[in-house]
Amino acid sequence: MSTTVPSLPVRLQGKLAILADAAKYDASCSSSAAERRDSVDGRGMGSTEGSGICHSYAPDGRCISLLKVLLTNFCTYDCLYCVNRSSSNVQRARFSIDEVVELTLSFYARNYIEGLFLSSGIIRDADYTMEQIVEVARRLREVHDFRGYIHLKTIPEADGELLARAGRYADRLSINVELARASSLAHLAPQKDADGIQRSMADIRRAREASRDRSHAGSRAPRFASAGQSTQMIVGADAADDGELLSCSQSMYEQHDLKRVYYSAFSPIPDAPGALPLKPVDAMREHRLYQADWLMRFYGFEVDEIVAGGENGMLDSALDPKLAWALKHRDRFPVDVNTADRELLLRVPGLGSRGVDRVIASRGVSPLRLDDLKRIAGSVARMKPFVIARDWNPGARLDAVGLRAQLLGKRAQLDLFG
Amino acid sequence: MRRPLHEPLVELDHPADVSGWRQSARRLLIEGVPPEAVTWSVRARGERVAGTDGLVSGGAGTADLFGAAPIESEPATLCPVPAPRVPKAFGGLCERVVCHRDPQRFAVLYRVLWRLQQGEPRLLDNAADDDVFALHRWDRAVARDRHKMHAFVRFRATPGVVPEHFSAWFEPDHHILRLTSGFFRRRFASMHFSIYTPEASVHWDTEQLRFGPAATRAVVDRPDAMEALWREYYASIFNPARLKLDAMRAEMPVKYWKNLPEAPLIAALSREAGRRTEHMVEAAATEAPRFARAAGLSGRAGLQGADAPAGGAFQGEVEGAGFSEADRHAALKNRRPRADVSS
Numbered sequence: 001m002s003t004t005v006p007s008l009p010v011r012l013q014g015k016l017a018i019l020a021d022a023a024k025y026d027a028s029c030s031s032s033a034a035e036r037r038d039s040v041d042g043r044g045m046g047s048t049e050g051s052g053i054c055h056s057y058a059p060d061g062r063c064i065s066l067l068k069v070l071l072t073n074f075c076t077y078d079c080l081y082c083v084n085r086s087s088s089n090v091q092r093a094r095f096s097i098d099e100v101v102e103l104t105l106s107f108y109a110r111n112y113i114e115g116l117f118l119s120s121g122i123i124r125d126a127d128y129t130m131e132q133i134v135e136v137a138r139r140l141r142e143v144h145d146f147r148g149y150i151h152l153k154t155i156p157e158a159d160g161e162l163l164a165r166a167g168r169y170a171d172r173l174s175i176n177v178e179l180a181r182a183s184s185l186a187h188l189a190p191q192k193d194a195d196g197i198q199r200s201m202a203d204i205r206r207a208r209e210a211s212r213d214r215s216h217a218g219s220r221a222p223r224f225a226s227a228g229q230s231t232q233m234i235v236g237a238d239a240a241d242d243g244e245l246l247s248c249s250q251s252m253y254e255q256h257d258l259k260r261v262y263y264s265a266f267s268p269i270p271d272a273p274g275a276l277p278l279k280p281v282d283a284m285r286e287h288r289l290y291q292a293d294w295l296m297r298f299y300g301f302e303v304d305e306i307v308a309g310g311e312n313g314m315l316d317s318a319l320d321p322k323l324a325w326a327l328k329h330r331d332r333f334p335v336d337v338n339t340a341d342r343e344l345l346l347r348v349p350g351l352g353s354r355g356v357d358r359v360i361a362s363r364g365v366s367p368l369r370l371d372d373l374k375r376i377a378g379s380v381a382r383m384k385p386f387v388i389a390r391d392w393n394p395g396a397r398l399d400a401v402g403l404r405a406q407l408l409g410k411r412a413q414l415d416l417f418g
Numbered sequence: 419m420r421r422p423l424h425e426p427l428v429e430l431d432h433p434a435d436v437s438g439w440r441q442s443a444r445r446l447l448i449e450g451v452p453p454e455a456v457t458w459s460v461r462a463r464g465e466r467v468a469g470t471d472g473l474v475s476g477g478a479g480t481a482d483l484f485g486a487a488p489i490e491s492e493p494a495t496l497c498p499v500p501a502p503r504v505p506k507a508f509g510g511l512c513e514r515v516v517c518h519r520d521p522q523r524f525a526v527l528y529r530v531l532w533r534l535q536q537g538e539p540r541l542l543d544n545a546a547d548d549d550v551f552a553l554h555r556w557d558r559a560v561a562r563d564r565h566k567m568h569a570f571v572r573f574r575a576t577p578g579v580v581p582e583h584f585s586a587w588f589e590p591d592h593h594i595l596r597l598t599s600g601f602f603r604r605r606f607a608s609m610h611f612s613i614y615t616p617e618a619s620v621h622w623d624t625e626q627l628r629f630g631p632a633a634t635r636a637v638v639d640r641p642d643a644m645e646a647l648w649r650e651y652y653a654s655i656f657n658p659a660r661l662k663l664d665a666m667r668a669e670m671p672v673k674y675w676k677n678l679p680e681a682p683l684i685a686a687l688s689r690e691a692g693r694r695t696e697h698m699v700e701a702a703a704t705e706a707p708r709f710a711r712a713a714g715l716s717g718r719a720g721l722q723g724a725d726a727p728a729g730g731a732f733q734g735e736v737e738g739a740g741f742s743e744a745d746r747h748a749a750l751k752n753r754r755p756r757a758d759v760s761s
Contacts, residue, residue, distance in 0.1 A: 013650050020654035038604035047605040053569045054669065056680055058656040059688045061665025068655060087706035106644050107651075109584060109609060110573045267659035268698040279699065280659050358545040365544035372546035 016103065018093040022073035022084050023119060025269070026176070026232060027262040029054075029065045031114035031149040033227040034171040039147050045108060046115070046147030048171065053114050066117040066151060067107050071095055071132055075121030079189035080276055081178070081237045083269040084121050090270055094123075100136045101144065108148050115149030115171075116140070122155065122191075130158035130166070137169035149227075156193065156200040163200070167207055167224035172259070175200050176232040180248035184238035188275075201256035204229045208257070228259035235289060236266040236281030241313035246292055246303045253297065263289040288315040295321055298353055299346045318408055323349040326386055327404050334398055336388040338367050350382030382407065427457045430524070433617070434517045434593040435460070443528050447502055453532045458524035504534055505542050511557055514564075517593045518556040526552050563591045567598045570674050571613060574642040584611040587638040587677060595620055596629070603627055614638065635677075645679040652680040658691035659698065 031052030038047035054063035072094035073084040083090055095103075104116045118136055122129050133152055140146040151172040154163055166173060175197055179185045182194035204225065211224035231252060233245055249261040265286035266276070292315060295301040299322070309324030310316045316324040326333065326349045335344050337359055345356045355377045362368060362376060370392040374380050380387075385394045385403055397403065426446060430438040439458075446456060508531075515523055530549050533541050544550055573584035584606075590598075595613070599620045602613065612621045614633035621628045666684075675681035 013647055016647060016650050017654045020651050024655045024657050039607040040604055041607075043608060045606050045608055047601075049601070049604075053565070055569050056652065056678065057666040057670040058652065059663055059666050059684055059691065060657045060660040061662030061669075062657070062660075063669070064652070064655060067651065089705075089707055103647070107648060109606070110575075110642065110644060110648070111571050111586070112648050265660075267657060268695060270698050271701065272698065280695070283660060283662070361543040362545045365540050365547075368546065375546050375551050 012099060012103075015093040015095055015099070016069070018091050019069045019071075019073060019095060022070045022090070022121075023068045023117070025083060025264065025267075026068065026117070026119060026153075027062070027264045028151070028174065028230055028232065028260070029063050029068060029117065030151075030172070030230070030260065031065045033259055034149055035223075035226040037147050039145075042145045042147060044145030044147060045105075046149075048114075048147070048149055052149070055112055055114065065114045066149065067104055067113045067115070068117040069095070069100065069103075069119075071097075071100065071118060071120035071129075071136065072123055073121050074123050076124075077122050077189065077191040079178070079192065080273050081188055081234055081266065081269075083271075085273075087273070088271045097132065097136050097139065101139050104140060104148075105144060105146065108146070113148075115146075115151070117151040117153075119153035126155045126157035127159050127162060130155045130162040134162055134165045134169065137166065141169045151227075154200065154204070156196040160203065163203060164207065164224075167204070167211070168222055170225055171227040172230060173204055173225045174230045174232070175204075177201075177248070177252065178232070178234055179238055180233055180240045180244045181238060184240065188237065198255075201229065201231070201252065201258070205256045229256065230258060230260040230262065232262040232264055234266050235263050235286055237276060242285070242289060242292070242310065242315045243303065243307040243313040245289060246296065246306065249293060250296060250303050261293060263293070282317065284317045285315075288317060288321060292321045300343060301325070319404075320349070322347070323382055323407065327407075330398055333386040334388045334394050335386060337373065338363050338388075338390065348383055348386055350379065351377055426451055426455060427459065428524070430458070430460045432593075433460050433519075434596055436513050436516045439516055439524055439527065440512065443531055444502060446528065447531065447535060453525065453529035456525065456528060458528070502531065502535055503539075504531065505539075507542060508534070511542075511553060514560045514597070515553055515556045517560045517563075517597050519592050520556060522552075523556060560592050560594060560597070564594050564598050566590075566674065567594060568601055570670075570678060571602070572677060572679060573611060574638055574640065575644070577640065581610055584609060585638045586611070586613045587633070587635045588613060588615055589673075589677065590615060593617065599627055599629075641679070649680050649683055653683055653687060656687055658687070658694040661688060661691040663688055 031048070032050070033052075034048035034050075036049055038049075039045045052065055054065050056064040058064060070084070072092070073090065074092050074094060075082075075084045075086055078085045078087050082088075100116070100118065104113070107113045108115065116136070118133055120129050120133055133154075137150050137152060140150065149172075150170045151174065152166050152170040154166055154173050154175050156175055163173075177194075177197055178189060178192070185192055185194045207224045208228065211221045211226075214220055233248065235245065245263070252258050252261060263286050265281040265283055267280045292301075292306045295306055296303065301322075305325060306321050307313060307315070309319075309321050309328055315321050319327070326347065332347070335348055337345065337348075342356060342360060345351060345359060346353065351359070358376045359368065359373070362372065367390040368376075369390045370380060370384075373383065373387070373389060377383060384392070385397045385400075385407075387394070400406070426449075428439075428442045428446075430442075512527055515527060526549055530541060530553060533549070541547060542550060545554060567588060567590050571586045571588050573586045576583045576585060595615055595618050599613075599622075602611065602620075603622050606622070608624055610623055612619060614637050616634070617632050619630040619633050621630060670678075675684070
């Protein structure tokens, strides 16, 4: 096993600075959902135990779980929102395949990372670039028996055989859809093809399904991206509203069986082109989209319902989307926590899915009072107007005109002291 | 040290001695000793016997040798104690909760075990119960501490040692060294490593896991050359346009910073973030680089000109003609945002 980089060339440090800087606009750093494995019977190192691990946090609050770098930030594409577009004057660099392999192993051995997230600018052509990316993963897996996490960015235009090989070595594959509107993509990223991106996602889904099937003889197909696929959308680079973004996500979750959609609020990039908004998009917009995405996936909400909680296709930035929805649908409340079914409990503001599980288990032992809810959920500030407990009925509070303002006041206080 | 039955004192081998607790609890249950009659304690460090110095292979702890029955009765071997009926989740809960530093943990666990046998078989489902609430709270605290240890242990290679040896110093909040050792063993099975804490240490030589005595931070005080690259990565992956220090501190509390090689950068990165962002927003659009102009690409000149690139000039750049060592060095000198702002 090779864990040291001999003599650490300064050159390598310079490349790392450029090629990590170039990769930071990809929000994903997830190392979760991989099959369970370890290095006990291997030559190399590495394990994945289901949930990912964030080994550090940058001052931007983002988790650092993987060594997230570009193989090169040279790119023939000219996507206007991208710091690495061909017309940008950022400094360029290119790692050799072994440099990425050595960095990954050296960082991993010191417990800095869970693995590698490798992407690249498009050099020469799609196939050549994809081949280089796949070769890094192949060497990690086959030469070094590396069993940590590997996430590869795939290039939609690349050959299907390369995609199959990528899926064999990687835990996760991703292709960024970038923009919800195909017309915006055509406008801002002229070399990208919205239909091609969708086709590639469908290919990955099919390959994943095929890898899970056993043949009639019972032999197993080779593994393929066991941690699934994800994608990323830029928020605020065009005029698409929250409803459009969420609808796009929902259709991708359904059609391509995505594990995650990442939302990346457009933020200023060095050497930005004139055609883009230069000011950062409100980070709260991104936050609300993530909350809405969660409601869609785990709480049984439809996009239309979530968007109806806000105004004109945009989510309410002052309130979390579940609370915003509840305030506009007060006729569905109060919900009796001692009798309501799971589906209904999931709609109660301030009650998460684990909280719902505990409510259901606890009320079977003895009827719940407001104090019990406080213990189960941590706080009842948001929940109180919407629930009935053994010793609590919100009565007219639920219909009070000032309820929104009151909850906003409470939120502000919570934010201040929480 | 044996005590008569009427005033049972249980002395456990080490602070996270779940096997000792389990065995004692079973015996107490059989004897019908109510929770309020039992005093739980942990043997003082100096007297510790098999607890932390023995060999441990696989997952079986030496604490299973807790043969010196703490209660005056037949030896365990002559009178095997049947396991009480408990919900499935209770076993895992015990293993984690015993690691908590709260001195009441053993007593509360025994009280819950007692109540489970005394007509409250569904007690664990009642998250609102005082005892269950305490167990859940401790469980969460230990789970978090364990997760943070998995995340924030930083190994340093010991220079000049063959085979390569990695060591780390870590200060957990709870007694979780044993609980976490399996994770490091499974992950770094082919690596020689040691993890030192203020309470004990663990050592893996690719075959056996060995627990050893406590240490101080001084055992791992030689920096590893790789830390310079790790810091470079940390600084470069940070996006100054989205400074969110509270979010960072919530997940990576300040108490861990002193053992993280990247943490000394946080202050300067945060301080300079605003200026770097302003600089990006205010910077005038620049002319596209030569290779892009040659390929007919010019983002700022207008979108319509961006047809598929012919390749030619651009490929030349990538393949090395236009990207010399001198360029790379110039790149390093000029591009680092931190260099921009520190001038």
